[in-house]
Amino acid sequence: MDSLTHPDLSQIRSWLGEVPDPEVPAVSVMDLGIVREVQWEEGELVVAITPTYSGCPATSVIAIEIEAALRAKGIERVRIERRLSPPWTTDWITPEGRQKLEAYGIAPPAEIAGGPSPFERFLRKPPAIACPRCKSVNTHRVSEFGSTPCKAQYQCRDCLEPFDYFKCI
Amino acid sequence: MSDQEALFEYLLRLGDNALVLGHRLSEWCGHAPALEEDLALSNVALDLIGQTQLWLNLAGEVEGKGRDADKLAYLRDARDFRNILLVEQPNGDFAVTMARQFFFDAWHYLLLRELAGSKDGRIAEIAAKSLKEVTYHLERSRDWVLRLGDGTEESHRRMQAAIDDLWMYTGELFEADEIDRAMLREGLGPDPAALHEPWLGLVKATFEEATLSLPQPGWAQRGGKRGIHSEHLGYILADLQFLQRAYPNATW
Numbered sequence: 001m002d003s004l005t006h007p008d009l010s011q012i013r014s015w016l017g018e019v020p021d022p023e024v025p026a027v028s029v030m031d032l033g034i035v036r037e038v039q040w041e042e043g044e045l046v047v048a049i050t051p052t053y054s055g056c057p058a059t060s061v062i063a064i065e066i067e068a069a070l071r072a073k074g075i076e077r078v079r080i081e082r083r084l085s086p087p088w089t090t091d092w093i094t095p096e097g098r099q100k101l102e103a104y105g106i107a108p109p110a111e112i113a114g115g116p117s118p119f120e121r122f123l124r125k126p127p128a129i130a131c132p133r134c135k136s137v138n139t140h141r142v143s144e145f146g147s148t149p150c151k152a153q154y155q156c157r158d159c160l161e162p163f164d165y166f167k168c169i
Numbered sequence: 170m171s172d173q174e175a176l177f178e179y180l181l182r183l184g185d186n187a188l189v190l191g192h193r194l195s196e197w198c199g200h201a202p203a204l205e206e207d208l209a210l211s212n213v214a215l216d217l218i219g220q221t222q223l224w225l226n227l228a229g230e231v232e233g234k235g236r237d238a239d240k241l242a243y244l245r246d247a248r249d250f251r252n253i254l255l256v257e258q259p260n261g262d263f264a265v266t267m268a269r270q271f272f273f274d275a276w277h278y279l280l281l282r283e284l285a286g287s288k289d290g291r292i293a294e295i296a297a298k299s300l301k302e303v304t305y306h307l308e309r310s311r312d313w314v315l316r317l318g319d320g321t322e323e324s325h326r327r328m329q330a331a332i333d334d335l336w337m338y339t340g341e342l343f344e345a346d347e348i349d350r351a352m353l354r355e356g357l358g359p360d361p362a363a364l365h366e367p368w369l370g371l372v373k374a375t376f377e378e379a380t381l382s383l384p385q386p387g388w389a390q391r392g393g394k395r396g397i398h399s400e401h402l403g404y405i406l407a408d409l410q411f412l413q414r415a416y417p418n419a420t421w
Contacts, residue, residue: 051298053215053216053219053302054216054222054223054298054299054302055216055217055218055219055222056215057215084223084294084298085290085293085294085298087294087298087301089301142205143205144209144305144308144309144312145208145209145212145305145309146208146212147208149212149215149216149302153205169301169302169304
């Protein structure tokens with residue numbers, strides 16, 4: 001009976017692996033590394049999530065969707081905790097998540113987060129971003145900001161595809 | 170003033186800077202010179218409003234009178250706002266908006282970098298989160314100062330005029346008062362004056378590359394940190410607070 005009302009954590013993680021990100025539905029909240037911790041606390045399931053960007057409107061939708069998904073699996077007591085520290089970085093996107101992003105047409109982050117400061121960045125050449133469609137690195141940035149806070153707009157000079165780049169933070 | 174009161178004031182400054190500039194940038198939504206710029210300005214506004222929520226919620230918690238970020242944003246009058254004068258200045262043309270942004274971003278970046286090492290873990294985590302976003306803001310606003318400064322004769326003229334007009338509002342960023350000193354003493358925040366040298370270094374290097382001239386030192390306009398504002402803030406609040414004032418406690 002207990003395993004029915006308190007499914008084990010790996011089962012819960014796999015259920016959460018089916019909850020899509022509302023802005024980028026090709027990847028799940030697990031793929032993005034938004035779920036920081038899952039644990040049972042005196043019969044209550046506590047899920048700690050972290051925002052990608054502090055103003056990202058998707059964060060509250062994600063909390064609602066996680067709760068709904070877990071309730072649909074029969075878990076009645078769910079508490080969503082918002083955790084700020086350590087701050088989310090693109091390094092938390094799983095290798096599987098990166099592949100899914102690329103297959104969906106979004107170039108995954110090309111750098112390790114926490115790299116050069118802006119003062120250093122100004123002096124160097126930005127990294128080459130590969131076109132998710134034709135894989136050419138002959139691409140250019142159209143804008144530092146794209147359709148959501150986490151993305152920038154790029155265009156491929158070879159196949160002319162405009163595409164989103166999941167920028168590195 | 171107790172330490173707790175000083176911390177509350179300090180957090181209001183951080184939150185109000187982000188709120189007022191975020192609101193100013195949101196005024197561009199649907200009016201920017203190109204679609205990419207419209208998206209970019211709105212994205213920066215969104216980041217700043219997100220940071221506002223974090224700072225003002227913490228301010229409310231520290232104050233302990235049951236006010237949250239919404240109550241602090243929507244139900245205070247101009248005299249109770251603690252933002253620096255720079256961020257409430259009107260958008261003007263695109264050069265004015267980007268010059269204001271560059272001055273602010275460079276300072277904001279340096280400030281957050283120090284605050285990420287604050288002894289108060291709550292301040293440190295908000296600063297560390299915000300710093301990642303502000304890094305992008307700075308990269309972009311600096312790019313625009315370069316592009317307009319070293320662009321056409323007209324864009325150069327407008328960027329130089331924007332810099333000359335806004336320069337007098339930058340002094341306030343580096344002046345310490347009793348609240349800043351209390352934060353410094355407690356290891357919660359940096360000495361504002363210590364940010365001036367790296368800020369000026371970046372501004373000078375950028376202006377040089379952009380073929381712009383650094384304005385002569387002159388009178389610095391101040392007062393925002395103490396609640397003495399220019400006439401512009403009232404108009405911002407009229408717009409920002411209208412709904413909550415007209416329909417108290419309205420939600421959607």
